[in-house]
Structures are given as C-alpha cells and as structure tokens.
Amino acid sequence: MTSPRTLLLHTGGTIGMAPSPEGLHPATGLVERALDRLEAGGAVDLKRLDPLIDSANATPEDWNRLSAEIAAHHADYGSFVITHGTDTLAFTASALAMALEGLDKPVILTGAMVPLEQPGSDGERNLADALRIAGEAEPGVWIQFAGQLLRGPRARKVHSAAHDAFSGWPSERMPRRAGPRLIRHAFGRASIAVLPVAPGCAMQVIEHAMKVCDGIVLRCYGSGTVPNDPVLAGALEAAAARAIPVVAVSQTLEGGTTLGTYEAGAILLRHGVIDGRDMTLEAAYAKLALALATCPDLAAQRAFVEAPLCGEFGPTT
Numbered sequence: 001m002t003s004p005r006t007l008l009l010h011t012g013g014t015i016g017m018a019p020s021p022e023g024l025h026p027a028t029g030l031v032e033r034a035l036d037r038l039e040a041g042g043a044v045d046l047k048r049l050d051p052l053i054d055s056a057n058a059t060p061e062d063w064n065r066l067s068a069e070i071a072a073h074h075a076d077y078g079s080f081v082i083t084h085g086t087d088t089l090a091f092t093a094s095a096l097a098m099a100l101e102g103l104d105k106p107v108i109l110t111g112a113m114v115p116l117e118q119p120g121s122d123g124e125r126n127l128a129d130a131l132r133i134a135g136e137a138e139p140g141v142w143i144q145f146a147g148q149l150l151r152g153p154r155a156r157k158v159h160s161a162a163h164d165a166f167s168g169w170p171s172e173r174m175p176r177r178a179g180p181r182l183i184r185h186a187f188g189r190a191s192i193a194v195l196p197v198a199p200g201c202a203m204q205v206i207e208h209a210m211k212v213c214d215g216i217v218l219r220c221y222g223s224g225t226v227p228n229d230p231v232l233a234g235a236l237e238a239a240a241a242r243a244i245p246v247v248a249v250s251q252t253l254e255g256g257t258t259l260g261t262y263e264a265g266a267i268l269l270r271h272g273v274i275d276g277r278d279m280t281l282e283a284a285y286a287k288l289a290l291a292l293a294t295c296p297d298l299a300a301q302r303a304f305v306e307a308p309l310c311g312e313f314g315p316t317t
C-alpha cells in the first residue's frame with residue numbers, strides 16, 4: 001500500500017529566508033515552524049538539503065541531489081513536496097520531470113515571493129496548498145503557486161515581485177516521463193550557453209560560445225528568425241563542424257519557433273539547428289543538458305531533444 005506520508009525537501013529560497021546586511025539569505029527554522037503552525041508534522045517528514053541556497057546558485061548538481069533523494073525514497077512516500085527559490089524553480093521542475101523516468105508519485109514544487117516570517121508572506125499559503133495538493137495530484141512534477149497548479153515542464157516565472165509569479169501553458173501529456181519502473185538519469189557537467197540575439201548585438205560572443213561550449217540554447221526572435229549576419233553564420237558553421245547541438249527557442253512567451261518560416265532564419269536550418277518549438281527556455285535548457293549527459297552523439301542528442309518526453313511541448317494543432 002502506498003504511504004500517505006509526504007517527504008518535504010527544503011532546498012532554500014525566499015520562503016525560508018531571513019534578512020542579512022547584504023539582503024535576504026537562506027536560514028533554518030522558518031519552514032519547520034510553518035509546518036508546526038500548519039500541524040502538518042504528523043504526515044510530513046522534512047529533509048533540509050545542505051547547504052540551503054538561493055536558487056540563483058543552483059546547478060545541475062542540485063537537480064541530481066533532488067532526483068537522488070526522490071529516487072531513494074520513491075517507494076517510502078506517497079508524495080514529495082520541494083520548497084525552492086522561485087528564480088530557478090521552473091528549471092528544476094523541468095529537470096526533475098526529465099530525470100525521473102517512471103516517476104509514479106506527485107512531486108510538487110513551491111516557494112514564496114515574501115519570506116514566511118515577514119508580513120504579507122505568501123509562503124504559508126503556498127506550503128499548505130502544496131502539501132494538500134500532494135495528496136491529490138496525479139503522478140508527475142507540478143508547481144503549486146499562488147493558488148495555481150502548473151505543469152512543471154510547461155511553467156515559467158513571469159513576475160519578479162507579484163505573489164502570482166508563475167504562468168503555465170497546457171500540454172497533452174502529463175508532466176512525467178513514462179516508464180514501467182523508476183530509472184534516474186543524472187545530469188553531467190556540460191558547458192551550455194544561453195544566447196539571445198538582439199538588433200546589432202555582438203555576434204562575436206555567440207561565435208566564441210559556439211567554439212568552446214558543449215551545447216547552445218539560442219534565443220531567437222518570434223517564430224525563429226535571427227539576423228542574417230556573416231559572423232553568426234560562421235559561428236553556426238563552427239558549431240556544426242564540432243557536432244555540438246544548438247537548440248533554437250523563441251524570445252516570445254507563447255507560440256514558439258517554427259524554423260523555416262522566414263528567410264531571415266534560413267541559416268538556422270542550413271546549419272542543422274534543432275527546433276525547440278514551444279519548449280520554455282527552462283525546459284529546453286534542462287533537456288539539452290540531459291541530452292548531453294545521456295546521448296552518445298549529435299544525432300542521438302537531436303532525436304532526444306525533438307521527441308516529446310514529459311509534456312514539455314504544447315498541444316499539437
């Protein structure tokens with residue numbers, strides 16, 4: 001029988017922060033005291049990940065630590081809640097949905113825009129909602145924030161101050177990687193650059209990245225256009241010659257890329273850039289990182305990034 005207990009993994013973030021002379025920083029005790037106030041202690045085991053971090057400092061190694069905790073306790077708990085900083089919460093949600101093949105429990109990420117023990121905090125409400133939803137949600141990786149339950153690999157932080165800081169987009173698939181049993185896939189230490197284009201921007205930066213990085217997420221305009229610039233074209237040629245994956249995503253919030261729509265952008269297809277379609281930047285980044293860690297060559301990495309994995313693409317029209 002599945003345990004009704006929830007494992008709460010506290011990673012840091014504003015929800016558990018306290019003031020310091022240089023600004024808010026992670027502190028212990030706040031989430032613990034909130035659990036006492038919510039009288040949730042009886043059904044919840046809390047594990048603090050050491051050290052607690054501002055999620056600005058998160059790396060794929062932290063995604064690995066979280067997926068390892070969930071994998072180690074997958075059979076022991078009915079659900080998992082992760083308290084996390086909001087800045088990179090959507091990256092972690094995407095990463096966990098991709099890393100945990102065969103995940104059979106709800107994993108609910110939440111956090112706060114105002115620390116638990118400051119006036120006007122949204123932390124206690126989000127924590128209480130996440131713990132309640134953990135007992136009801138379908139298996140998969142979800143974000144519970146400001147009253148909304150969002151699909152982990154289809155959500156983004158869209159506001160830097162409002163309580164209602166996340167938006168989510170639909171998908172035809174559940175936010176989980178299906179499989180008959182739990183298999184945990186680990187992220188590696190690939191060097192991945194995230195590079196936006198802008199009118200007249202220094203293409204030499206992109207050129208350098210394409211020569212030294214293991215993979216690139218290229219943030220294009222609209223449906224997948226970029227300046228028809230000889231330095232950019234040369235950079236893409238260098239990336240293709242090194243057989244490193246370049247994934248195009250859109251700078252727009254909705255709609256995504258459809259490479260080949262415009263002539264301004266033809267250089268992307270010509271040089272084998274992978275169409276990220278309507279993946280969020282967060283999902284595309286995590287997926288590229290996992291492709292680099294688990295696929296042997298560019299052809300396999302391309303196939304991995306293009307194929308639906310865990311509800312990271314929107315509904316097909």
Ligand code: ASP
Nearest residue numbers: 013014054055085086087
């Ligand atoms: N800088 C904080 C973090 O991501 C912001 C937050 O949690 O709201 O850890």
